[in-house]
Amino acid sequence: MSWYERVWRPWLFRLPADQAHELGKLAFRLRAPWSLLGAAARRDYLALHTELAGIKLASPVGLAAGFDKSADLVGGLSRLGFGYITVGSITRLPRAGNAKPRLGRIPEDQALVNAMGLPNSGLEASIRSLRHLRGVPIPIFVSVAGFNVDELSEAAAAVEPYADAVEIGLICPNTSAEEQLEEIDLFDRLLRRLTSQRSKPLFVKLPSYTSPESRTHVFAMVDMCIERGLEAVCVSASQRLKTSAIAVGEGSLTGRPTFAASVEHVREVAAHARGQIATIGAGGVFTGSDAYQMLCAGATTVELYSSFIYRGWSVAGAIKRELDAELRAAAMASVQDARPQLVRPSSIAL
Numbered sequence: 299m300s301w302y303e304r305v306w307r308p309w310l311f312r313l314p315a316d317q318a319h320e321l322g323k324l325a326f327r328l329r330a331p332w333s334l335l336g337a338a339a340r341r342d343y344l345a346l347h348t349e350l351a352g353i354k355l356a357s358p359v360g361l362a363a364g365f366d367k368s369a370d371l372v373g374g375l376s377r378l379g380f381g382y383i384t385v386g387s388i389t390r391l392p393r394a395g396n397a398k399p400r401l402g403r404i405p406e407d408q409a410l411v412n413a414m415g416l417p418n419s420g421l422e423a424s425i426r427s428l429r430h431l432r433g434v435p436i437p438i439f440v441s442v443a444g445f446n447v448d449e450l451s452e453a454a455a456a457v458e459p460y461a462d463a464v465e466i467g468l469i470c471p472n473t474s475a476e477e478q479l480e481e482i483d484l485f486d487r488l489l490r491r492l493t494s495q496r497s498k499p500l501f502v503k504l505p506s507y508t509s510p511e512s513r514t515h516v517f518a519m520v521d522m523c524i525e526r527g528l529e530a531v532c533v534s535a536s537q538r539l540k541t542s543a544i545a546v547g548e549g550s551l552t553g554r555p556t557f558a559a560s561v562e563h564v565r566e567v568a569a570h571a572r573g574q575i576a577t578i579g580a581g582g583v584f585t586g587s588d589a590y591q592m593l594c595a596g597a598t599t600v601e602l603y604s605s606f607i608y609r610g611w612s613v614a615g616a617i618k619r620e621l622d623a624e625l626r627a628a629a630m631a632s633v634q635d636a637r638p639q640l641v642r643p644s645s646i647a648l
């Protein structure tokens with residue numbers, strides 16, 4: 299057990315989750331303490347060196363979008379041994395988000411439930427923060443979200459100069475088959491617009507799927523991403539959960555309970571894509587063994603949020619150490635060896 303798990307977590311978990319989250323954010327605004335506290339977590343493992351979309355990473359373990367929503371915590375977070383950080387999701391205008399409580403914990407399941415409602419400082423303030431970043435030792439990906447094609451493409455273009463890659467966070471409240479068809483049209487329009495203006499790697503965070511129909515829909519989106527030359531899709535299986543713990547009565551369940559389905563999603567999407575686009579796996583990654591399973595399922599990188607809350611600031615260091623041990627136990631020299639050989643269609647002998 300780490301120092302955080304023994305001392306800090308019990309104390310923080312006595313506070314309402316929203317309040318603990320605000321405290322955490324305050325702490326990560328500082329850089330100096332994390333340069334010291336994160337020193338062990340920054341240990342470098344040669345076997346974990348990898349690449350995503352041509353971007354060199356010291357490890358495939360990243361921090362997922364949502365923790366640093368407005369890019370103002372990079373100073374502290376970038377000292378914790380993550381291979382990269384995804385900041386955002388940033389929207390064109392500032393958003394207050396949903397009423398609190400909007401974040402809850404389910405400690406017995408190592409899970410979180412949230413209905414944050416995309417609170418963030420908006421494009422202008424976030425770009426100010428991004429512009430002032432100096433000496434950040436790891437790649438920064440920026441997630442943008444929006445409610446229509448114009449908003450999303452404006453946000454993507456505005457953050458691109460300050461990002462190593464841009465991730466598009468889709469808001470997909472529609473569920474009926476008819477609306478999904480419309481969504482596909484809209485998605486295609488969005489990709490056309492984004493790819494006509496971009497000069498950096500572009501990723502899409504796919505919606506989760508729960509039925510054969512929604513899986514077909516997501517696969518169609520993957521095909522479009524491939525067709526339009528995007529570099530990666532981010533895949534996870536967060537679920538909807540009705541709960542009185544948060545004000546709006548329903549939120550996204552993340553963390554441990556979503557791991558098995560997330561690995562399956564990664565396996566299916568990576569097999570469908572056959573190496574034509576990279577897959578980023580998220581959802582319940584807590585240990586090196588979890589990360590290893592995601593990579594074996596076809597992920598190029600894994601990213602996490604919930605385990606950061608449960609395992610604390612040393613989580614990336616712990617997962618890297620555990621993943622390195624997993625690779626050694628499997629007699630693999632590098633993370634590349636863990637990934638399945640996915641055959642590109644052009645290399646299939648006819």
Ligand SMILES: Cc1cc2nc3c(=O)[nH]c(=O)nc-3n(C[C@H](O)[C@H](O)[C@H](O)COP(=O)(O)O)c2cc1C
Nearest residue numbers: 362363364386387412467552553581582602603604
């Ligand atoms: C409190 C909270 C806020 C989040 N906010 C965002 C967000 O703004 N944009 C986004 O793309 N994903 C967001 N996510 C989803 C995470 O990026 C990640 O995909 C998800 O939590 C699954 O990983 P995990 O099981 O390791 O938490 C959020 C997740 C949580 C728990």
